[in-house]
Amino acid sequence: MSAPLFPLDPSLWHATARPAPVYAPLDGDAVADVAIVGAGFAGSTAALELATAGVRVILLEAREPGWGGSGRNGGQVIPGLKYDPDEMEAKYGAEAGRALVAFAGSTADAVFDRIARLDLAVPHARKGWIQGAHDAASVATVERRCAQWQKRGVVGARVLDRAAAAAEIGSDTYFGGWFDPRGGAVQPLDYVRELARAAAAAGATVHGSTPVTDVVRQGDAWRVVTASGATVRANKVLICTNAYTGSLLPPAGRTVVTPNSYQVATEPLPADVAATILKGGRVSSDTRRLLAYFRLDHTGRLLMGGRGPSRQPTSAADWAHLERAARRMFPQIGDARIDYRWCGHVSVTTDHLPHIHEPEPGLVVNIGCQGRGVGLETAMGAALARYVTTGDARVLPFPILPMRPIPFHFLQEFYVAAAVQWYRFLDRVAA
Ligand SMILES: Cc1cc2nc3c(=O)[nH]c(=O)nc-3n(C[C@H](O)[C@H](O)[C@H](O)COP(=O)(O)OP(=O)(O)OC[C@H]3O[C@@H](n4cnc5c(N)ncnc54)[C@H](O)[C@@H]3O)c2cc1C
CATH class of the missing domain: 3.50.50.60 (FAD/NAD(P)-binding domain)
Known part of the structure; x- marks a missing residue:
């Protein structure tokens, strides 16, 4: 083999x-x-x-x-x-x-x-997906997306304004977003x-x-x-x-082209910190072209995923941008240890x-x-x-x-x- x-x-x-x-x-x-x-x-x-x-x-x-x-x-x-x-x-x-x-x-x-x-x-857990709008222009994108699925019968789909997105996600990174109840983890x-x-x-x-x-x-x-x-x-x-x-x-x-997608996972977060992030077990990604995706796992670890080098990784430095993003978006995690780093190809x-x-x-x-x-x-x-x-x-x-x-x-x-x-x-x- x-x-x-x-x-x-x-x-x-x-x-x-x-x-x-x-x-x-x-x-x-x-x-x-x-x-x-x-x-x-x-x-x-x-x-x-x-x-x-x-x-x-x-x-x-x-x-x-x-x-x-x-x-x-x-x-x-x-x-x-x-x-x-x-x-x-x-x-x-x-x-x-x-x-x-x-x-x-x-x-x-x-x-x-x-x-x-x-x-x-x-x-x-099927608690829904939140798509955050990463800039002011993307607010219209998520509003349109949400309205089109609502029109097709997705009960519970709703637009989140900036304050609601911050409260749901546990981060003030986004200009707004929408909630899709069909998603999960x-x-x-x-x-x-x-x-x-x-x-x-x-x-x-x-x-x-x-x-x-x-x-x-x-x-x-x-x-x-x-x-x-x-x-x-x-x-x-x-x-x-x-x-x-x-x-x-x-x-x-x-x-197809087959870029490499990278992820990190922290150690399990203290319960009071985990409770501030994606309340109720929702998952989330955003409207960026190079999107960031994140969630907690069932043991309270924060996972952060996104782009990374196309070549195979050579050291932990290849994930450093994701670690920075996790701490910038969720300052409440403090200096939580990164326990796992991995990647894989998408087509x-x-x-x-x-x-x-x-x-x-x-x-x-x-x-x-x-x-x-x-x-x-x-x-x-x-x-x-x-x-x-x-x-x-x-x-x-x-x-x-x-x-x-x-x-x-x-x-x-x-x-x-x-x-x-x-x-x-x-x-x-x-x-
Ligand atoms: C890091 C990362 C994060 C992602 N995050 C998400 C996410 O959060 N949500 C989401 O919906 N999607 C996500 N995706 C995409 C998702 O994982 C893939 O779309 C999905 O797993 C593809 O499934 P598949 O069965 O088509 O292919 P794969 O799961 O890739 O399976 C292909 C299999 O073929 C086998 N194989 C290859 N060549 C041969 C051969 N010659 N003989 C026998 N076997 C062979 C391989 O070993 C492999 O097991 C992510 C992908 C990556 C890499």
Whole structure:
């Protein structure tokens, strides 16, 4: 197996998750109706749904379920996409647009409904998401966003003026904001591990430490080849490797850029301090292009996430900007110790929407989580499962698109670095 890009171990989630089953590597030559590559939220949910429907499914994971973005993220479950409902309806037309708005609005339900229905052992709280307006101009953005979701029946969505945002968040950083009651928090590594466990309990075969090296057409079916030489013959293959797709399917990998997102977590805060931050267990991120995202975990640690170097981190200094941001925004945390620092890749498409590709019939690629994938990729996994069982593309929330590699993709590190500088400049100029 190839060396990890970077270890999962330093993450808060890895340190606090329940012990996970060890899934044995694939051995020999297996047969399935559907083979799935990548055990994050998307692949694990697809495996769970397929197995529950009685489909023979094999889930292949290079390392362990949750090794990718799904075990490293902020655990903020936020519905919606980059575009607001009116924009989605304008972009896709009334009927398809309305369906997409309904899908985008349901992605947090996809998480919390599964946790409840399957009784998954996941620390979670559904107390809502606050999006802070980072400058005066963004106040209009959050007001518009809130009004559009209110119009579509989101009961309890409300605009926060500057004082209300400060009181709710526990920081006077923002010019205002809006509250979305659909959002919430999970321990993401526990969540993805529970999805994989539930998939196995429903009849899926799950293999860890099984990097897939090739997927080749074999008559009417596909042959999935792994690093050890073991194979799966399957009628259909779902590629759910998202930001980590590049080496398996380079043409798909070239359709996205994969910036690195960084996080820190403090030691558990004294109860009276924790009580001042995001009261009631809400989660929060802001309207910046290079957004800041933060929350408390279930033990009262403050987590702060945001941009960081595209290259792999080399020392704690690569997280220093997040530590400064946490202390600037929340002076009440004083000199609270930073216990964890970690990062992971997100995949971003040129139109900021998730992409589904089917370069050949029966080979389906899911890519482009846009950094908001806890709900989205759970819902995408379920939709992909419906698609491979029915063959009806109308069950998918997005059209199947041709793969269009980003020109000069090999320069992506430079693109990302340049975009970060430019967005940082815009965020400052506008503030
Ligand atoms: C630091 C960070 C913070 C984030 N914060 C949030 C947040 O708060 N809220 C939110 O909604 N989203 C957040 N996201 C985004 C979210 O984590 C992702 O969108 C989501 O996890 C993607 O899920 P996935 O199943 O599509 O892919 P992944 O979870 O990345 O899973 C892909 C899997 O494929 C495996 N794989 C890759 N190649 C192969 C191969 N050749 N063979 C076999 N297996 C392979 C990998 O090991 C990996 O486990 C964050 C992401 C990061 C990195």
